[in-house]
Amino acid sequence: MNQTPALLKSFILSVTPKLIRYASTASTPAHTKRVAVLGASGGIGQPLSLLLKLSPLISDLSLYDIQHTKGVGADLSHIETRAKVKAYVGKDELADALKGMDLVVIPAGVPRKPGMTRDDLFNTNATIVADLVTACAKNCPRAVIAIIANPVNSTVPIAAEVMKAHNVYDEKKIVGVTTLDVVRASTFVAEAKGLDPTRVFVPVIGGHSGNTIIPLLSQVSPPVSFSQQELTTLTNRIQNAGTEVVEAKAGAGSATLSMAHAGARFSFSVLEALNGKEGVVECGYISSQETEFKYFATPLLFGRNGVEKSMGVGKLSEFETKLIEKAKKELNGNIQNGVEFAKQYLAKSK
Numbered sequence: 001m002n003q004t005p006a007l008l009k010s011f012i013l014s015v016t017p018k019l020i021r022y023a024s025t026a027s028t029p030a031h032t033k034r035v036a037v038l039g040a041s042g043g044i045g046q047p048l049s050l051l052l053k054l055s056p057l058i059s060d061l062s063l064y065d066i067q068h069t070k071g072v073g074a075d076l077s078h079i080e081t082r083a084k085v086k087a088y089v090g091k092d093e094l095a096d097a098l099k100g101m102d103l104v105v106i107p108a109g110v111p112r113k114p115g116m117t118r119d120d121l122f123n124t125n126a127t128i129v130a131d132l133v134t135a136c137a138k139n140c141p142r143a144v145i146a147i148i149a150n151p152v153n154s155t156v157p158i159a160a161e162v163m164k165a166h167n168v169y170d171e172k173k174i175v176g177v178t179t180l181d182v183v184r185a186s187t188f189v190a191e192a193k194g195l196d197p198t199r200v201f202v203p204v205i206g207g208h209s210g211n212t213i214i215p216l217l218s219q220v221s222p223p224v225s226f227s228q229q230e231l232t233t234l235t236n237r238i239q240n241a242g243t244e245v246v247e248a249k250a251g252a253g254s255a256t257l258s259m260a261h262a263g264a265r266f267s268f269s270v271l272e273a274l275n276g277k278e279g280v281v282e283c284g285y286i287s288s289q290e291t292e293f294k295y296f297a298t299p300l301l302f303g304r305n306g307v308e309k310s311m312g313v314g315k316l317s318e319f320e321t322k323l324i325e326k327a328k329k330e331l332n333g334n335i336q337n338g339v340e341f342a343k344q345y346l347a348k349s350k
């Protein structure tokens with residue numbers, strides 16, 4: 001359960017260059033990887049695909065959606081970077097979109113409107129994710145699958161159950177993307193303490209919805225101290241930051257631009273680790289061995305095969321222990337819903 005300070009340090013050192021790497025095309029890296037974005041025409045999908053297209057880590061960028069991908073693909077393909085863009089539209093083209101992929105990023109699915117919880121998206125997005133992951137199981141079973149589609153607390157267990165049913169499950173390769181929680185926590189802490197946000201790292205554990213988002217403000221790097229009032233205010237803001245955006249967008253969707261950045265940051269970290277870079281750490285929501293939860297987000301060390309290990313939750317403050325206690329019912333319920341849905345989905349598709 002203990003964190004490794006050296007690895008955290010290497011994470012922090014790796015963050016700043018990553019923020020400016022989007023436009024870095026000067027040198028040709030030794031390795032390049034194939035990446036698919038499923039839901040590539042959406043609010044997240046388009047800016048995420050743009051950021052990926054700018055990366056020298058990627059040789060092939062495969063864009064899939066049920067609509068508009070041909071236009072998005074034609075547009076992106078004119079950018080003078082190495083990644084070769086191919087666009088696929090509709091179910092008949094899904095298999096081709098996935099063959100040979102090293103990383104599949106899934107932002108496909110409906111977003112929230114004001115007044116909705118992420119769990120309210122379950123009925124629509126559960127089937128979308130199950131269908132897309134079924135296609136991954138058949139066409140790129142060894143790819144890392146990064147799930148952005150909400151409710152992440154449930155869509156990740158669904159993905160895992162689908163992969164298990166196809167006998168291709170590898171727990172190192174199914175990850176829920178919680179990077180946006182880390183991005184927000186770093187921004188808000190930096191603002192509160194007058195720090196450079198690119199140098200701040202806040203581990204965020206648990207899940208990705210309301211109370212299940214648990215920022216570890218006792219483990220911020222560089223170390224900072226907070227009053228009880230600051231702890232409460234910052235924690236609430238981080239837990240409700242998604243809702244802050246949903247309300248500000250007033251019916252026009254949820255976070256897309258900050259999520260595209262977070263998704264790109266997560267993808268670059270995974271790709272660098274697949275290429276052999278050591279000490280790559282990002283938080284993510286995965287099948288958990290060392291906590292009481294079946295799935296839990298922690299800082300993760302990535303390697304050549306995906307997640308190498310969870311770095312655990314470290315030493316928690318009393319405040320953080322109480323936050324976990326408060327999250328228990330919701331997180332376990334979300335996980336259970338995902339597993340139950342997958343059972344029914346798989347039974348129907350036999």
Ligand SMILES: NC(=O)c1ccc[n+]([C@@H]2O[C@H](COP(=O)([O-])OP(=O)(O)OC[C@H]3O[C@@H](n4cnc5c(N)ncnc54)[C@H](O)[C@@H]3O)[C@@H](O)[C@H]2O)c1
Pocket residue numbers: 038039040041042043044045064065066067107108109110111112121125128131132147148149150151152177178179180181208253254255256259
């Ligand atoms: N993990 C996170 O931190 C995080 C952050 C922001 C948003 N999200 C979630 O990401 C999802 C997408 O958000 P958005 O704002 O991009 O929504 P959007 O509606 O703008 O885009 C979704 C895209 O998915 C496509 N799509 C729908 N069904 C599909 C299918 N079966 N196969 C392929 N593509 C399909 C749609 O055509 C659309 O282009 C939502 O569920 C949202 O809640 C997660």
Ligand SMILES: O=C(O)C[C@H](O)C(=O)O
Pocket residue numbers: 111112118150180208241242243245246254255
């Ligand atoms: O809030 C949402 O519904 C989208 C996403 O999960 C977020 O955290 O911004």
